[in-house]
């Protein structure tokens with residue numbers, strides 16, 4: 001039996017530890033966080049994050065071999081394996097501002113570990129997405145003190161996607177574990193591999209060196225995001241021609257060398273990882289004297305911002321180049337369906353641009369209103385957060401669909417149309433709705449990468 005500790009009870013730490021606790025009942029798993037409110041919610045049935053299936057897993061293990069609290073120092077004392085899952089936002093000051101990772105939380109954690117560990121051998125597992133070579137920096141901090149503990153640092157990036165975290169953790173495509181290339185390093189990586197082997201087939205557990213593991217996480221996210229930016233760039237070309245992006249995506253995705261996933265045009269990708277990781281990658285390339293490679297990856301982010309702006313420009317242009325005093329209803333605010341997370345959601349710049357035009361913004365989202373309020377709290381203008389979707393759409397001039405929640409397909413659009421200002425517009429930022437049907441009801445429909453269906 002081992003004492004496993006996870007520092008950071010966020011979108012990664014919480015679900016990952018819940019799944020480890022469920023599958024490894026002989027180990028004791030403790031999750032700590034400096035945020036008392038977050039921990040209180042992990043100890044209640046109102047979890048701090050919305051993730052389908054998560055509550056059931058937490059309820060199975062909590063109090064048995066899964067514990068949440070805020071005493072980082074005490075929990076570190078008798079830990080054998082420590083997962084570090086604290087946030088590493090993009091640095092907003094000084095050298096590398098806007099691109100590099102802000103490592104202050106991460107370094108504080110390294111020092112907390114050094115000050116408090118008492119076991120003779122401790123494995124520290126990097127779970128946060130970090131710039132390449134930070135495991136090495138972690139090892140140097142841990143070796144710098146007077147501690148009698150022998151530390152081994154292992155990189156084990158997490159590939160779960162929000163909204164499908166439980167499924168992704170239960171049947172991962174692969175588990176990646178990067179360890180030092182000496183005897184101790186290999187043993188540490190093997191110990192972490194044994195944990196996952198409780199439920200993941202051995203052939204899906206990949207052992208690499210530390211730097212390959214760290215870099216693979218950045219590159220996986222950069223390549224997924226690159227596919228979306230590629231498709232989004234082509235959606236613009238489709239709108240100028242008579243091609244249909246859904247047909248193009250399907251046709252290219254059937255080429256097994258390309259594959260069908262991550263080819264859906266959108267208002268722009270969001271989430272806590274893609275933008276941040278591409279900027280890290282680009283910064284890393286710059287740092288290592290590869291400006292062409294840095295520019296190549298940075299362009300994925302540029303196209304993404306351009307796509308969100310293009311969506312906004314289309315709303316402005318179609319509504320006769322003036323939005324002042326017009327009510328625009330946002331269907332969805334989360335960066336994707338099935339999550340309440342709004343980090344880097346394209347809804348945020350969209351709202352900023354709409355409010356900049358003096359539009360009245362009405363926001364609906366089934367799970368993300370709490371976060372949306374925080375995101376928009378400093379924005380000037382007329383913005384309301386509405387829990388009842390029909391109320392949000394009542395009297396609106398236009399609907400902008402941002403998030404592809406399943407329930408939006410089931411709405412009574414006849415009823416909605418009757419309550420909207422005419423001509424009524426729908427801008428479908430996800431190609432999620434039934435466009436022909438909406439057009440027959442009377443809407444002017446603007447999908448992405450397809451010809452618009454217009455009455456006026």
Ligand code: UDX
Nearest residue numbers: 158159160161162262263264266269270271273335336
């Ligand atoms: C991503 C990676 O998928 C995951 O492996 C990593 O661990 C964390 O980052 P996540 O950000 O949670 O996961 O969600 P993901 O499903 O990847 O979606 C990211 C964004 O891309 C969302 O805004 C989504 O709507 C958008 N997207 C996705 C598209 O616009 N088109 C697509 O075809 C797919």
Ligand code: ADP
Nearest residue numbers: 008009010011012013033034035086087105109
């Ligand atoms: P992710 O999506 O990577 O999981 P989150 O922001 O959801 O990121 O979670 C990171 C968590 O780490 C937050 O709840 C934050 O309070 C916590 N955290 C940050 N620094 C520390 C620290 N030094 N000790 C403990 N927890 C920390």
